[in-house]
Amino acid sequence: MEAVDYLAEERRKAEFDVEEMKIVWAGSRHAYEISDRVSRLVASDPVFRKDNRTMLSRKDLFKDTLRKAAHAWKRIIELRLSEEEAKTLRFYVDQPAYTDLHWGMFIPAIKGQGTEEQQQKWLPMAYKMQIIGCYAQTELGHGSNVQGLETTAKFDPQTDEFVIHSPTLTSSKWWPGGLGKVSTHAVVYARLIIDGQDHGVHGFIVQLRSLDDHSPLPGITVGDVGMKFGSGAYNSMDNGVLRFDHVRIPRNQMLMRVSQVTREGKYMQSDVPRQLVYGTMVYVRQTIVSDASRALSRAVCIATRYSAVRRQFGSQNGGPETQVINYKTQQSRLFPLLASAYAFKFVGEWLKWLYADVTQRLEANDFSTLPEAHACTAGLKSVTTSATADAIEECRKLCGGHGYLSSSGLPELFAVYIPACTYEGDNIVLLLQVARFLMKTVSQLGSGKNPVGTTAYMGRVEHLTQCNCEVQRAEDWLKPSVILEAFEARAARMSVACAKSLSKFSNPEEGFAELSADLVEAAVAHCQLIIVSKFIEKLQQDIPGKGVKRQLETLCNIYALYLLHKHLGDFISTGSISPKQGALANEQLRLLYSQVRPSVIALVDAFNYTDHYLGSILGCYDGNVYQKLYDEAWKDPLNETVVPDGYHEYIRPILKQHIRNARL
Numbered sequence: 001m002e003a004v005d006y007l008a009e010e011r012r013k014a015e016f017d018v019e020e021m022k023i024v025w026a027g028s029r030h031a032y033e034i035s036d037r038v039s040r041l042v043a044s045d046p047v048f049r050k051d052n053r054t055m056l057s058r059k060d061l062f063k064d065t066l067r068k069a070a071h072a073w074k075r076i077i078e079l080r081l082s083e084e085e086a087k088t089l090r091f092y093v094d095q096p097a098y099t100d101l102h103w104g105m106f107i108p109a110i111k112g113q114g115t116e117e118q119q120q121k122w123l124p125m126a127y128k129m130q131i132i133g134c135y136a137q138t139e140l141g142h143g144s145n146v147q148g149l150e151t152t153a154k155f156d157p158q159t160d161e162f163v164i165h166s167p168t169l170t171s172s173k174w175w176p177g178g179l180g181k182v183s184t185h186a187v188v189y190a191r192l193i194i195d196g197q198d199h200g201v202h203g204f205i206v207q208l209r210s211l212d213d214h215s216p217l218p219g220i221t222v223g224d225v226g227m228k229f230g231s232g233a234y235n236s237m238d239n240g241v242l243r244f245d246h247v248r249i250p251r252n253q254m255l256m257r258v259s260q261v262t263r264e265g266k267y268m269q270s271d272v273p274r275q276l277v278y279g280t281m282v283y284v285r286q287t288i289v290s291d292a293s294r295a296l297s298r299a300v301c302i303a304t305r306y307s308a309v310r311r312q313f314g315s316q317n318g319g320p321e322t323q324v325i326n327y328k329t330q331q332s333r334l335f336p337l338l339a340s341a342y343a344f345k346f347v348g349e350w351l352k353w354l355y356a357d358v359t360q361r362l363e364a365n366d367f368s369t370l371p372e373a374h375a376c377t378a379g380l381k382s383v384t385t386s387a388t389a390d391a392i393e394e395c396r397k398l399c400g401g402h403g404y405l406s407s408s409g410l411p412e413l414f415a416v417y418i419p420a421c422t423y424e425g426d427n428i429v430l431l432l433q434v435a436r437f438l439m440k441t442v443s444q445l446g447s448g449k450n451p452v453g454t455t456a457y458m459g460r461v462e463h464l465t466q467c468n469c470e471v472q473r474a475e476d477w478l479k480p481s482v483i484l485e486a487f488e489a490r491a492a493r494m495s496v497a498c499a500k501s502l503s504k505f506s507n508p509e510e511g512f513a514e515l516s517a518d519l520v521e522a523a524v525a526h527c528q529l530i531i532v533s534k535f536i537e538k539l540q541q542d543i544p545g546k547g548v549k550r551q552l553e554t555l556c557n558i559y560a561l562y563l564l565h566k567h568l569g570d571f572i573s574t575g576s577i578s579p580k581q582g583a584l585a586n587e588q589l590r591l592l593y594s595q596v597r598p599s600v601i602a603l604v605d606a607f608n609y610t611d612h613y614l615g616s617i618l619g620c621y622d623g624n625v626y627q628k629l630y631d632e633a634w635k636d637p638l639n640e641t642v643v644p645d646g647y648h649e650y651i652r653p654i655l656k657q658h659i660r661n662a663r664l
């Protein structure tokens with residue numbers, strides 16, 4: 001059999017309706033149709049070509065990004081694409097650009113923190129891209145500690161203006177995407193100072209560049225922070241540095257939904273909590289969870305297809321060697337990642353719902369669910385991005401030597417993805433926020449206030465800290481109620497143990513700092529419980545299509561039992577399960593790998609990714625890996641000449657010297 005036939009053969013083995021699974025993956029038939037149509041549109045447009053991207057110099061890459069962003073905008077207008085279609089188009093163009101921050105943070109910041117009047121003034125211009133904005137919060141000296149930002153916005157009652165200033169080197173804005181070379185405006189976070197009094201960090205709309213010739217406005221120093229990790233990758237983005245030298249803006253450019261400054265310089269706070277100033281981060285963290293499932297599914301698609309094509313060892317009587325996907329070690333490394341991609345997809349959908357719900361409530365002045373929305377977005381952003389970053393690297397290793405080639409698509413995907421563990425909140429810092437939320441929840445138990453939402457299980461803490469797992473045989477681990485209780489018991493016991501340890505400290509903040517490593521683990525356990533429980537909830541829905549639900553049940557079980565195996569120490573040390581039950585879970589996991597094996601190629605086909613989007617020879621749909629790798633090698637600039645440039649200067653003299661020495 002030729003390499004090109006391997007995937008066709010695999011596709012014949014699928015035990016479910018792939019077309020129906022594509023719809024489940026996309027979220028709805030409507031979303032599927034948009035995604036399918038727009039991805040093909042992008043793939044067929046030569047301007048969106050990206051196979052040469054890692055070879056470009058920084059300047060050429062950046063210009064190529066500007067060209068793609070401009071072309072995308074032109075197509076969006078020409079084709080009158082809806083908001084959803086336009087977002088899908090930018091996603092499939094697959095090149096980080098200033099537009100991500102304009103649409104993803106600048107506009108949401110104005111929508112979330114601006115008054116009606118401010119929205120009416122700024123949003124129409126932003127929607128038409130007559131102005132381009134970024135989100136300028138982080139500084140050289142402070143990122144995680146937002147309250148520690150140093151940029152000042154002093155109110156000048158004489159002129160009814162704020163004076164934006166960078167008082168120190170460390171107060172220079174540093175990192176904002178789109179700032180370096182493109183943005184005309186920014187939402188700048190600065191300390192509000194009125195009459196010498198510091199009112200903390202607030203957002204201000206500041207114009208940075210002239211709308212006529214793009215030069216920085218007086219008092220503004222702005223540029224790019226320099227090359228980042230990897231070739232190509234995130235270097236298409238102009239992450240920027242920005243300093244203000246007493247830049248004046250009108251008073252009405254402070255975002256005033258949360259608090260206001262009057263003409264007289266009086267500071268007033270609305271009923272809305274001050275944490276709404278952080279609202280844009282909550283919004284983006286929620287989108288990052290869905291992005292994690294996309295990046296992970298992309299890596300998994302590449303590694304799965306290649307593992308079915310690649311053969312090593314095991315030839316019998318001159319027959320074909322074994323497909324590496326049939327090695328149990330390959331399966332135990334790869335299949336949990338496939339299951340994780342589906343798990344993150346569904347928890348991302350749920351988080352989107354949660355975010356829509358909290359937004360609706362906020363509009364009606366109901367702030368009760370904000371702490372939970374913050375904890376869920378922070379925690380799930382952290383857990384899914386860390387797992388995805390690790391998984392992309394694992395997929396590279398699963399592809400052996402060829403995974404290290406740029407043309408596998410995996411090195412660039414890794415380089416572009418890993419900052420997700422840092423931006424929008426360092427993952428550890430965010431897990432500590434979840435831990436604070438959990439400790440608060442535990443401390444309120446028994447106060448008559450029943451925990452709700454994702455912490456509702458804490459309401460059964462007495463049962464969960466005493467219950468015994470009922471598993472006696474491996475197949476008992478297939479019961480959703482058994483899985484859920486084990487994860488709930490682990491999470492509840494870890495949180496309660498932390499709370500008990502904390503109570504021994506006279507100074508709670510000191511205790512929190514001392515126990516922070518344990519607290520982070522408790523937060524991870526809580527977030528993993530959410531992901532598992534949302535997968536199980538998804539399976540309670542009506543899911544049409546032959547065999548589709550069954551495959552998803554298998555993936556859900558793989559995801560949960562893989563986590564259980566990986567964190568066996570937590571489950572056993574908390575007494576949530578016994579060592580024997582841990583061994584039975586592993587036995588069941590092996591059976592599940594065999595069960596899903598025939599369908600794995602179809603399960604990655606269900607992502608419906610074009611070869612253009614995948615950007616990987618190893619992951620191409622037809623599986624013609626070897627021919628394509630061979631052809632691609634000859635396109636490398638080094639192969640433009642047979643004898644390399646530099647031969648006469650640097651190779652020949654050494655060779656000659658060697659010959660001379662040999663003669664001596």
Ligand SMILES: CCCCC/C=C\C/C=C\C/C=C\C/C=C\C/C=C/C(=O)SCCNC(=O)CCNC(=O)[C@H](O)C(C)(C)COP(=O)(O)OP(=O)(O)OC[C@H]1O[C@@H](n2cnc3c(N)ncnc32)[C@H](O)[C@@H]1OP(=O)(O)O
Binds near residue numbers: 137147371425433
């Ligand atoms: C690669 C291709 C991408 C394609 C993109 C496609 C679409 C585009 C979409 C979006 C763009 C996405 C990605 C683009 C890439 C990068 C962009 C990156 C942008 C950034 O990084 S912006 C900067 C982000 N910075 C951070 O996240 C900083 C992290 N730090 C914080 O959030 C906070 O400072 C802190 C750690 C939470 C602590 O704050 P602090 O004021 O000190 O608070 P505490 O005392 O700890 O808490 C007080 C109180 O407030 C509660 N709280 C804290 N935060 C929030 C919140 N966000 N919402 C609600 N409540 C919050 C906290 O729980 C406490 O509550 P108590 O009840 O305990 O008092």
Ligand SMILES: Cc1cc2nc3c(=O)[nH]c(=O)nc-3n(C[C@H](O)[C@H](O)[C@H](O)COP(=O)(O)OP(=O)(O)OC[C@H]3O[C@@H](n4cnc5c(N)ncnc54)[C@H](O)[C@@H]3O)c2cc1C
Binds near residue numbers: 141144176429
């Ligand atoms: C590619 C990229 C794009 C970005 N885009 C933007 C943007 O558009 N706009 C913007 O404003 N910012 C942006 N940022 C900045 C980003 O949000 C910050 O870098 C991020 O929030 C982390 O903050 P930091 O750099 O201050 O890390 P630090 O807080 O300095 O982290 C350093 C280390 O200290 C640890 N640490 C810090 N605090 C604690 C604590 N309390 N307890 C325990 N450990 C702790 C962290 O875990 C980490 O290991 C971007 C960053 C990157 C990399």
